[in-house]
Amino acid sequence: MISGQSNAVVVVPNCNNPMGFIMPEPRKRALLALVQRFDAAVIEDDVYGELVWEYPRPSTIKALDLDGRVLLCSSFSKTLAPGLRVG
């Protein structure tokens, strides 16, 4: 759990726009180690995670989070229709 400071890193680690890059799992673990070291948080936007042409789909950083410092947000609008806004 995060203590005093309120620093955060915002990432779109899976299939980000425009490159479609997928952060490899060792990098996800390295990012977690970094934010643990600096007592920061991760805000993970997994909005494109369900669009990946792989099975199983790449993990979220949240799935690797053991001490509650990752805030995961997502949406199914990109899967359903690109112009849709769910909010």
Ligand SMILES: Cc1ncc(COP(=O)(O)O)c(C=O)c1O
């Ligand atoms: C990277 C990213 N995250 C989140 C959202 C939010 O999606 P929604 O409007 O369906 O909540 C968007 C929408 O364009 C987006 O581009």
